[in-house]
Amino acid sequence: MASDIQHESRVVSVGFFLQLAQSVNDGLLKSCFDNLMKVQSDSVQLQLYLSLTPTVANAPEVAYFTERFLRNEKNIRVVHVKDEGYDIGAFLKQLHRFRHELQVHQYILKVHSKSDPIWLERAVESLCGSEHQVKSILKAFETQSTLDIVSPMGSTFSATTSKDAVFPHLKRKYFNKVDLATAFDDKTMHTMERLCAQLGLEACPYFEKYLASITAGTMFWARNSRLYTEHLPRLFESIRNELSQDYSNNNRIEHALERLIPTLSRLNGRMIGDIQPAPKPVALYFPQYHSFSENDRFWGEGFTEWTLLNKTTFFGVHKPLDFESGGLGYYNLLDKKVRARQASIARSHGVYGFCYYHYWFSGEGAPHDHKVMYQVLETMLEDQEPNLPFMLAWANEPWTKTWTGMIKSKHALLIDQKYGEEDEWREHFVYLLRFFQHPNYIRNNGKPVFAIYRTGHLKEKLRPMITLWKRMAVDSGLPGLHIVDSINHFYTSMIDKGFDVSGVVDASYHFMLDEPASMRNLPSMSGFDKIQYWGSTVRFDRRPRSGDYNFPILRTPQEFGSAYSAMIARLSTMPGREIDVGFNFICAWNEWNEQAVLEPDEWWGFQRLQEILKVVNNVPVRAVF
Structure with a gap:
């Protein structure tokens, strides 16, 4: 989906959406945050959106993020969420709560406290593993007008993707003996189709299950658009009571939501890319x-x-x-x-x-x-x-x-x-x-x-x-x-x-x-x-x-x-x-x-x-x- 938000200046604004839940791997997440802070300049501005579950609300690691922003006189937005809906539910609540101020951002980075350390390391190293990596991603967005999403290498796939193109740890964990198509079961596809209809024709002009895709782990960079400032916040209002209270490997609405975002890019003829761990x-x-x-x-x-x-x-x-x-x-x-x-x-x-x-x-x-x-x-x-x-x-x-x-x-x-x-x-x-x-x-x-x-x-x-x-x-x-x-x-x-x-x-x-x-x-x-x-x-x-x-x-x-x-x-x-x-x-x-x-x-x-x-x-x- 093309960026349909108008910006008055050449300053690049990034909204960093961080969801902290059951655990805080402070070393990796701190390094991501530090690398984003290093990129800040007169031409790149950063705003932090932080969601906290009761489990981590008072964790000492949280102060690292908040104090760094306050010390640098930067804006920070914090929302407290129930321990439900996984990271995608918290992300939608962040979008909904702050929807009226999101239009200033050209780009969005979504990261969360993934409990799997190997998976989290792949995400952080790829998306914000160095200040140079962040610059590379921003440059790719600026020079490739159809680029909609940048994901960690090997994390975005469809039912027809070769297993050889998938992050090896992910392949061993979920697809060692089954096909990638199992991630796109009929129940999840039906839920995605329903959500597509709820979003409306502007966001989801049609639904085609063969274009269904996933960015596994739901950590990615995205070009900001009305999908994030209007459509997903409005969708959250209608589905918030469906969010899960416990974890399941599949078939929940959260699994449909994490597949929906990259699928919408494909349905709108936009490009999804991935990037290797930061050299x-x-x-x-x-x-x-x-x-x-x-x-x-x-x-x-x-x-x-x-x-x-x-x-x-x-x-x-x-x-x-x-x-x-x-x-x-x-x-x-x-x-x-x-x-x-x-x-x-x-x-x-x-x-x-x-x-x-x-x-x-x-x-x-x-x-x-x-x-x-x-x-x-x-x-x-x-x-x-x-x-x-x-x-x-x-x-x-x-x-x-x-x-x-x-x-x-x-x-x-x-x-x-x-x-x-x-x-x-x-x-x-x-x-x-x-x-x-x-x-x-x-x-x-x-x-x-x-x-x-x-x-x-x-x-x-x-x-x-x-x-x-x-x-x-x-x-x-x-x-x-x-x-x-x-x-x-x-x-x-x-x-x-x-x-x-x-x-x-x-x-x-x-x-x-x-x-x-x-x-x-x-x-x-x-x-x-x-x-x-x-x-x-x-x-x-x-x-x-x-x-x-x-x-x-x-x-x-x-x-x-x-x-x-x-x-x-x-x-x-x-x-x-x-x-x-x-x-x-x-x-x-x-x-x-x-x-x-x-x-x-x-x-x-x-x-x-x-x-x-x-x-x-x-x-x-x-x-x-």
Whole structure:
């Protein structure tokens, strides 16, 4: 249904309709709310419409939403509702109560406190998972005049939709053994037809059951129209006594209502789209660039990565933009102001967070406390810089004189990697726990995400070690761990032999240096059809480190940006893909001696970072119907 409301200015007004009922998943809903608040400006205005059942009316989490609005002098409208009619009943009551002031909004966002955390995460990540995602959706509405609804990827379907196009969690929960057509039973269709007649010809010109559709979960963005300001409020007056007092899987009027809204868009020849979970670029971060005892011993006192880069005279090797020009220069990572500027640069260019390499050794040459190159990570915990989401990736390979992780001779070995036994595994987890418990630590469904660079190198130690860690995580008050392995050349070239990691490794991330960006899932030890976080490589050139690398992979910022954009566009065509949060891993933030660098350099400045920002601000909306 086309927007039939006239607006006098170019200011975009959004009505955020939030229904809080049996539970308040405050982490996800707060993040959605925060991202909407970040988008506010002179050209985007936000108004909150909040419905509360008696169960949550006095919950402390509710104050987070109300106080933020009052503190920012924004309008908020609260309505108290009975615990009936599910979220759709509360939504109709909101529309009815405030119908006389809704015409100011061009767009509506409807979200509610879904009790299923995986389903809620898909909705929040897709609809408001980042400020850039919100901008992408608003831009899609502004540029596609027939777009009526934007839903979470894989949540909108009809009786004839392929199961492969449905969000996998939804498919497993409701349609594992039955067809999608069971969501459109005769009783629900008859109720929809009755409601269509009650709405009148302007809203529902005819009813055709083969166009019946559903946005499962009833969380979506919509273009505002008289459907929301007049027709649905009037319908609420006539059906309010039919709203259910308890929950049922099907056949209630609420089920007809949640199917009715997207169906009306189709009946009026309007477009329904969906959008993937917000892309969250996580840049791999090398925590060196300061002197420490092991490097002093191996390479000479005061050695850092800059020692190698400063010696390099190869053509095409880029060096850092100086601090005075807005870059970072030849920094010391123990300097707080350097790390603060890293966070500022990353955040302002759409980089979601950093994945710090973590070094823990057991074997010949390892320190007694196992920690190597740890100062930057521990200092970050102390001074909170970079103040950015972060996670750790265990770079679990031996250190050698060739920086390759390959022991070709005893003479080449610097620190071995043998992994120890259970006592050491416990000690290692206790050390990691301080990071896992940090509020900025990256999580998936509440579980800290921990990456392992070479799972194959752990061999028979992997399963008992990770099983112990997951148990210790739960004992420490965490919901578990989300363990991610790396699909890299060690695995694809069979240097590290594959083996069964089921129940231990939960996902994989792509670390393929010879490909500019992922375009498909890859064979992995955790399974081809399991969660895979795709990735992109800025460029790769080891000449500063090795001196004789014959085939540097050189890419301009535009070539990198084009590949990264194509990857995100490809992900938008895969509604049935196994994914919860849209992490993608970028190699790298600051690998200067491999030239895999997002940080600004003397040659290209900030152009690589600008390419990322361009992509995350323009996430495609896929046409579903």
